Amino acid sequence: MSSLLRHASAYAIGTALVTLASLVSFPILTRLLSVADYGLMNTVALALMPLVAVGKLGMQRATVRFYQEGGEVAERLPSTQILGMAVVGALTMLAWMLAVPLLPERSLGTPGLRYLLLLTACLVLVRVLDSAFTNLFYAENRSKFLSVYGVVKRYLALALTIATLLVFARNAEGVFAATIAAEVVSLVWIGWVVIEDNPIRPALFSRDLFMRMVAYGVPMVGVELAGSLLAFGDRYVIEQLLGVESVGVYSASYNLCQYIKDSTMVALSLAVTPMYMRVWEQEGRAATEQFLGRFARSYLAFSFLVAALVTVNAADLVTILASERYVEGTIIVPWVIGGMALDSYVAVAAAGLFLKKRTGAIFIYVAVAAAVNIALNYLLVPRFGISGAAIATLLSYAVLLAIALFVGRSELSIPFPTKTLIVAGIAFGASCWVSALVATGSPWLDIVLHSVIVAALYGGITLTFDARLRDSVRELARMVHDRLRSRPRSA
Secondary structure, X not given: OHHHHHHHHHHHHHHHHHHHHHHXXXXXXXXXXXXXXXXXXXXHHHHHHHHHHHHHOOHHHHHHXXXXXXXXXXXXXXHHHHHHHHHHHHHHHHHHHHHHHHOOHHHHOOOOHHHHHHHOXXXXXXXXXXXXXXXXXXXXXXXXXXXXXXXXXXXHHHHHHHHHHHHOOOOHHHHHHHHHHHHHHHHHHHHHHHHHHOOOOHHHOOHHHHHHHHHHHHHHHHHHHHHHHHHHHHHHHHHHHOOHHHHHHHHHHHHHHHHHHHHOHHHHHHHHXXXXXXXXXXXXXXXXXXXXXXXXXXXXXXXXXXXXXXXXXXXXXXHHHOOHHHHHHHHHHHHHHHHHHHHHOHHHHOHHHHHOOOHHHHHHHHHHHHHHHHHHHHHHHHHHOHHHHHHHHHHHHHHHHHHHHHHHOOOOOOOOOHHHHHHHHHHHHHHHHHHHOOOOOOHHHHHHHHHHHHHHHHHHHHHHHOXXXXXXXXXXXXXXXXXXXXXXXXX
């Protein structure tokens, strides 16, 4: 657990700094761009996601899994993975560039979209290679370097975006031009570091290993595509039924939830995944179940605490960061962040499926949840507007978690902390309700007061009524205390 704390701290610091950059860019983009341009920017970004997923061929997931085998596999893996992903990524990019001019005008809907899709096509290959490099370091548990790389890359993009919007072009084209420049420069840097540590030679390319990784990874392409549809399909439906401006309003609040999830829930998930894989390889099933069982309860309670803090402060944060033009979209926050809290636990529920390489089963449950999400969006958005999309998000993530728990228990026996979920749910509702009664008229002061109220009430309720969670928190506090005491004091 001390190793988990160390890696989680590195990822948390890195993701927190990246989130800070996102929060800085958030008001710049929402204030300098029109609502329609902000919606267009999100539409293009969403179009790139499935293309990058196809270009990666799921091999980035296979990297983390196969690296743990060690020996000749670990020696040949860097060349096999990077050369293989480079070829597939390049072919995907070229196919997209040939397809975009053939898309019918009615399928695009928004003027200028075709040009932006062609402009950003190069990002498919750039992001595929970036994934190849970063996942190799992720498999090696190089959390510090990955955190530094992520921070530098994000702040470079931020600086170039601000400069472009202020000096050259205040539109979505300017944003993507700056993004391309920043990501290419960052790719050259991390590629140089990777090649220094792991010389990439065609002679080390293993056709057998490549096919094994593809066999493991191809179902993960389906998982990633279905995951993109699950997470972002609502934006496609909103754009079709309500228009690009509604996408902008919805995306502002959704993106805020995503930024905070990435810097909190995802940071812990990133830290624990290679660790439980290593425990599995070295110590076996029983040790892995024990490790994940200790982690699960605290993780679920922490996720709902984050959800409560985001919910009570959403309107004030959007007012400060984005302007009042987007405040109407904060009605979606409780549903969206609640769904994200459930989704974050899937990493634990499906751990056994990843370990046993049952990627087909993972694809099935993600695809089912994605189909539910799209169906619910078409059912609810015409009736409830953007709130309908948010409700669909929560329900589809609940379906995802339920299926993952049902299928995953056949591989690893990790008891679901039902009591923690119930207590955390009650604490979430109670703390949000009480904090809503407090309003000073100052967004900054309200954020402070609401956060204090939520932290006190949520912590009090969960720790009072969930003894096992209380024991887990005591253990974590002891580990932090011991680690701080063990550091040498400066003279």
